[in-house]
Structures are given as C-alpha cells and as structure tokens.
Amino acid sequence: MHSQLFAIIDVETTGGGISGNRITEICIALLKDGEEVAKYTTLVNPEREIPPYITALTGIDNEMVADAPRFFEVAEKIEEFTKDAIFVAHNVSFDYNVIRGEFRLLGQHYNRKKLCTVRLSRKLIPGLLSYSLGRLCDTINIPHGNRHRAEGDVDATVILFQRLLSLDEDFSTINSFLNARSKQATLPPHLPAEQINELPEEPGIYLFKNQKHQVIYAGKAKNIKKRVLSHFYDKKTKEYHLGQETHFIDYELTGNELLALLVESEHIRKHYPKFNRAQKWPATTYQIISYTNQRGIIQLALGKTKALHDSVSTFYNKTEAIEKLEALCEAFKLCPRFCTLQSNVEKCSHYRIKNCEGICEETETVESYNLKVEAAIQALKENKPTFAIQGKGRTQDEIAFALVVEGQYKGFGFFDRSEAICNIEDYEPFLKLQPASYHTHAIIRSHLKKHGERNLVYFEPLRLSASPLEKRREDIFSDWNM
Structure with a gap:
C-alpha cells in the first residue's frame, strides 16, 4: 500500500x-x-x-x-x-x-x-x-x-x-x-457507518434526518437495512442530494408491511419531508351527500372534497363513485334524476335504472319518497364495519393490529399473544391513536383487496339475509370492497 x-x-x-x-x-x-x-x-x-x-x-x-x-x-x-x-x-x-x-x-x-x-x-x-x-x-x-x-x-x-x-x-x-x-x-459523507450497521433487517419505517434532526425523507420497507442502502447505491440526482443532506437515520419496527405503510403515511403527514413526493397533498375524494330541494324532496349527490369526513361513503375515483350511487339508487327504488345521475330532464330515463316509482312525475308522494331516501342513508350509517386486521408483530410473541371502528381507521398497536382479546374494548390499552386520512383509507382498502378476510377479526356480526336485495345492499355499502 x-x-x-x-x-x-x-x-x-x-x-x-x-x-x-x-x-x-x-x-x-x-x-x-x-x-x-x-x-x-x-x-x-x-x-x-x-x-x-x-x-x-x-x-x-x-x-x-x-x-x-x-x-x-x-x-x-x-x-x-x-x-x-x-x-x-x-x-x-x-x-x-x-x-x-x-x-x-x-x-x-x-x-x-x-x-x-x-x-x-x-x-x-x-x-x-x-x-x-x-x-x-x-x-x-x-x-x-x-x-x-x-x-x-x-x-x-x-x-x-x-x-x-x-x-x-x-x-x-x-x-x-x-x-x-x-x-x-457509496455511503453519504455525513452519515457514520455505525448507523447503517445497526439498522435491522426487518419490516418497518425509516427516517432520514438532516443536521438539525429534521425529517427530510420517510420510507417503509420489508427489510429496513436493505432498503436504506438501496437509496445510496442509486445514482439518480434526487437520491444523491438526499444522501448529501442525511446526517442521521432513525427507524421504527412494525412487524409487517401493512403497519409500515400506515406509519409511513403518518410520518409524511406529520413532517411533510422535503424528499417525499407521494402522499404530501390531500387527494380529491367523492362522497355521497344529501340535501332537501325546493319541493321538499331529499336529493342525493356526489360531493367533491379533499377532506375525509365519512369513510363509508368516500370513493377514490369518479367512476367508482357514480357506480356506487347507481347501485344505491337501484336498491332503494330511488329516482336517478333526484340522485343527480341525470340532469336537465323532467322525467328520469336512465339507461339501466328502471325501477323509479314516480317521484319525478309526481305520481309518488314526497313523504313516501323521502322515507326511502332516509332508509338508504340509514343503511349507509348502519353498514360501517368495525374490524381489526391482525398480523405478524415485532417479535414471535407479539401480534400487530390495525383497527377500524365504524368504517374509520383509528390507529395501530401490538399486544402479546398471551393477551385475551375478545371484544373491541380489549384493543384500547394497546392502541396508538392515529388520524384517518384519504391515504390510510386507501392503504387499508388495498390490503383488503389483496388479502381478503385473512387475519380479519370482525366485532359486529355480518348481516346475512336470505333476501337478494339485502345481499345486494351488503355489496353496496361495504366501502372497503374486500
């Protein structure tokens, strides 16, 4: 040498x-x-x-x-x-x-x-x-x-x-x-190698921090160490600048990928990191709203919003929202015109929904029609599911969970396998409360689409009705689309 x-x-x-x-x-x-x-x-x-x-x-x-x-x-x-x-x-x-x-x-x-x-x-x-x-x-x-x-x-x-x-x-x-x-x-100049060596090779989130300990990037990984290193081996300009500004790395184990996604989303919302692009802006959502018109008829419509008020009637693209409103209209024999599925018409003439009972022609009373609309709205409220998604914890003796109560994401937590968890209240001592958002809803929804009811624990009975209409209603109002 x-x-x-x-x-x-x-x-x-x-x-x-x-x-x-x-x-x-x-x-x-x-x-x-x-x-x-x-x-x-x-x-x-x-x-x-x-x-x-x-x-x-x-x-x-x-x-x-x-x-x-x-x-x-x-x-x-x-x-x-x-x-x-x-x-x-x-x-x-x-x-x-x-x-x-x-x-x-x-x-x-x-x-x-x-x-x-x-x-x-x-x-x-x-x-x-x-x-x-x-x-x-x-x-x-x-x-x-x-x-x-x-x-x-x-x-x-x-x-x-x-x-x-x-x-x-x-x-x-x-x-x-x-x-x-x-x-x-290849490692960033300001990051001690010891910090890299100490990173775990397990699922979780990692936070890149600058010299002032401010979070400049939040990420999730199945293998934290491997994913962090991949940033530094990447030759893209963005990754290079991220490395140049990184002085510290923190991490948090989550046990599984679902919790990693949820915790990552919360850190992005909380810290608004400089180098994150996804999830920094609220996405446009569509919600079923109701109002009373001049004739006293309760109308349904799609409201466009960037806030998440009612997750049961929240949708992530316009096509899906319209399909859901059409199904609601058909199930309760509502009028497409007064569900804003048709405009500039006196009498409804929807291409598919043919069971309107005449409110648009004034052959059905306002009182009778409004009762059906109220029943539809009530069905939306009654079908807010409460469930926990359980999964692998941070150790062999631990179970991780994400909790949804009445259709709303409440947070996540971990409990020992020896704990007796029999009802929704049993989760409370272990729950880390988190704000619900468009992104957390989308993460859970995607997980359910991918994994179905595996590791899902319901805390209210599913209504199994012999009526085809009732079964159709179950399909309509399950906003999580498993």
Missing part, C-alpha cells in the same frame, strides 16, 4: 444536478509514498452557460472558459493521469460521479477504486462539529487558500490526506474502506 498511487481530485461545475453537471475546472494531484509527485490542472469549457450563482461561488465565468479545452480534449489526459491510482476526493461521490458522467457522454466507461476524505476524517479524527473542507482545515490548521477553485481545494485535500495517512499507519482503515464489500465510498 505504501507504493500505491493516489489521485487527489477536485472539480468545479456548472451545477444543475448530477446528470446536468458539466465540468468547468479540474485539478488532479498524484501522491506516492505520501508525497506529491505530479499535478494536472485546467479550466474546461462546459459547452453551456455558467449560472451567475456558480460564478459568485467559484469566480469562474463564461468568458474565462470560452477558450478552454472541452472535456473530450482532456479526457485522454485524465484517463492516463489517474490510470493506476485510487480516486480520492472530499465527498468523493460528487467528483467521481461528475467525471464518470463526462466520460459517459463520450461513450466511455470510467472506473476507479475510490476513497472519501470526509468519511476517513470522521473515522480517524472523530468528534468534530463539521467535516466540510473549509471547517476541517480551520479546525486542524491546514492552509486553504483559493477556496472553491479546483487547485486550491486539491492542495488543502492533499495535506488533509497526508494527515490521515499518518493516522492510519498500517492502512487498516483505508483498506477497510477500499474493501469492495464495505461500499464505504
């Missing part, structure tokens, strides 16, 4: 995410036996405009790079200069991925072993408040002139790396970081 060649590299870029980043300047210093043996530095024409905020940071503007070589003109030099070297940089994933991206645009593959001086510094110089290059140099007295220019940053990183080499005389730390199985260079 003492004769190993190390290439200390820094690039300045145009910004714009990993895939859009083009190099404006590159500097490479070669170290052998701990001493600098060669250096190469050049401006690069990025073949695109340099944004003003980048110029303000680096001092490199469009005029400076106008006559500089383009990357394809220096690619062979960079390839040869670093051919037998280990790629070293402060926050190595950034510089390495930008250079690989430039080679990829030329149809070439660039591959080197790599070391991150941020991660090495965390391991060999623990306990510092900041491991940014500027702060680190100030803390351990490394001269750092010409900051945010490639050569100035490389000169400082060379001295830093020499210090790190002196602290790792037997190369045990560096060798462990170079071990292909360790994937140290």
